[in-house]
Amino acid sequence: AQSVSQHNHHVILSEAASLELGCNYSYGGTVNLFWYVQYPGQHLQLLLKYFSGDPLVKGIKGFEAEFIKSKFSFNLRKPSVQWSDTAEYFCAVNSNFNKFYFGSGTKLNVKP
């Protein structure tokens, strides 16, 4: 079975700081990769996704992620975080069987 690892469980940043959240997956075949965000009390919403092509993917709200196939990684970045980015972030992967597997999540707390 596939697995997804998120290295940072809880990150605290000040506004305007840069963000990088790590995500590694274990699956040797073709995968689709996603980052979701969950604001407090809400459901998961898609931030960005990678299927093929340019390994640098841009998403909503200034987020981007880079797929590095050799490292099985799909790290999420944002140059300057805002207080409104406080949320939990989930990395996910799916494959040919279209099962989505999620990491354990990273809680981001941005201090104003």
Next chain:
Amino acid sequence: DAGITQSPRYKITETGRQVTLMCHQTWSHSYMFWYRQDLGHGLRLIYYSAAADITDKGEVPDGYVVSRSKTENFPLTLESATRSQTSVYFCASSEFGQGGTEAFFGQGTRLTVV
């Protein structure tokens, strides 16, 4: 409205009771999923369905039953609820094709087993 809806949003039940969580989507997506979200575990796949009458186990299926007689509905039943099944349950749907699509999530059902 179009989308994916779960009901109820909140449920408290007693140990040993049977409880069913409902999920309905209006997109006619082929795939539907049930996840549970627990602190420190993220989202874990309970069951998924590739089409009506086709279901398969996920990572944590024990104690749960699903059915999918219609494309738009995917109910999840806890046959005999236990305290360890206290969790937030999310239903999701997705279509699958060239380039793939993301999973769309419902608002969740917060279930407490006492």
